[in-house]
Amino acid sequence: MATLFETRGNMTDSPLSTEALLDGVSGAEVLVSSINDRIDADFIASMPKSVRLIAQFGNGFDNIDVEAAYAAGLTVTNTPSVLTEDTADMAVMLMLALPRRLVEGAGVLPRDGAWAGWSPTWMLGRRLRGKALGIVGMGRIGTAVAARARSFGLNIHYFSRNRRPPQVEEALAATFWDDLDAMIATVDIVSLHTPLTRSTHHILNAQRLAAMRQDAFVVNVSRPELLDEEALIGEIERGHLSGAALDVFENRNGLNPRLLKLAREHRVVLTAHMASATLEARLEMGETVIVNIRAFIDGAQPPHRVLPESKGKLRS
Ligand code: 8YV
Numbered sequence: 001m002a003t004l005f006e007t008r009g010n011m012t013d014s015p016l017s018t019e020a021l022l023d024g025v026s027g028a029e030v031l032v033s034s035i036n037d038r039i040d041a042d043f044i045a046s047m048p049k050s051v052r053l054i055a056q057f058g059n060g061f062d063n064i065d066v067e068a069a070y071a072a073g074l075t076v077t078n079t080p081s082v083l084t085e086d087t088a089d090m091a092v093m094l095m096l097a098l099p100r101r102l103v104e105g106a107g108v109l110p111r112d113g114a115w116a117g118w119s120p121t122w123m124l125g126r127r128l129r130g131k132a133l134g135i136v137g138m139g140r141i142g143t144a145v146a147a148r149a150r151s152f153g154l155n156i157h158y159f160s161r162n163r164r165p166p167q168v169e170e171a172l173a174a175t176f177w178d179d180l181d182a183m184i185a186t187v188d189i190v191s192l193h194t195p196l197t198r199s200t201h202h203i204l205n206a207q208r209l210a211a212m213r214q215d216a217f218v219v220n221v222s223r224p225e226l227l228d229e230e231a232l233i234g235e236i237e238r239g240h241l242s243g244a245a246l247d248v249f250e251n252r253n254g255l256n257p258r259l260l261k262l263a264r265e266h267r268v269v270l271t272a273h274m275a276s277a278t279l280e281a282r283l284e285m286g287e288t289v290i291v292n293i294r295a296f297i298d299g300a301q302p303p304h305r306v307l308p309e310s311k312g313k314l315r316s
Pocket of ligand 1: 034036059060083222275276277
């Protein structure tokens with residue numbers, strides 16, 4: 001970007017305050033944002049009028065009030081596709097890690113430096129093959145998760161705004177549900193792959209968590225607000241759900257101590273928002289940002305424009 005454009009960057013790799021961000025965009029035409037930057041209606045109203053494009057470095061864009069941006073005549077873009085495979089890898093890795101006790105097992109030798117040896121009941125986990133996986137949101141990432149999960153012998157179920165074509169369902173042997181409550185009450189694993197919008201906020205609410213099968217578990221590599229974290233913790237604590245594997249969690253006032261306790265007891269696996277963290281994904285995200293900016297500056301439609309929900313769809 002520094003070669004192509006006159007660029008002012010945050011080189012610290014840590015989030016900027018609103019004031020610093022506003023200062024940074026003064027006189028700029030483009031703001032390149034990430035999930036850490038809160039681009040709400042107030043921020044948009046305070047932004048210098050020179051800014052015409054918000055080019056998000058990321059797939060999700062729930063940190064941006066897209067509605068307010070469009071009302072102010074701004075264009076918003078994101079970087080889909082390039083982090084699909086890495087994110088799907090992570091979802092499946094977590095799906096395996098929890099029932100096969102990977103984190104707990106991998107910690108034994110480094111902690112004790114020795115091991116008493118194998119026994120028939122040593123580190124017994126639960127088998128994944130034959131279980132029913134319920135995918136909430138069968139977009140790019142959900143579909144990539146389904147393809148991987150299929151090869152691990154999971155039976156694929158999904159709930160999505162748009163039903164996938166018959167050939168996709170056939171290839172994945174996937175069952176479509178138009179009733180989320182019914183699907184959730186049937187499957188052994190619920191994995192969330194829907195974007196965070198007003199309508200998906202707490203899509204996995206207390207009632208749905210309570211309706212899940214005994215010993216079922218939850219995987220979330222999407223956004224923490226998709227589930228009611230308090231209710232999830234409660235269901236695990238009371239022994240109804242067998243656990244959760246989360247790459248995202250509420251962290252506004254620090255991590256919930258009850259969640260941390262469950263992680264220390266190995267009933268929950270926590271990774272720290274790293275599902276798309278590969279060098280390759282980050283480079284391709286950067287390239288996608290550049291393509292979006294270049295197209296916009298050249299007066300063309302940027303390839304990865306995102307539209308407000310009220311326009312009837314999320315992405316162009
Ligand atoms: C990104 C993500 O790294 O793209 C997303 O939606 O959740 C992340 O994996 C982050 O959003 C960067 O803005």
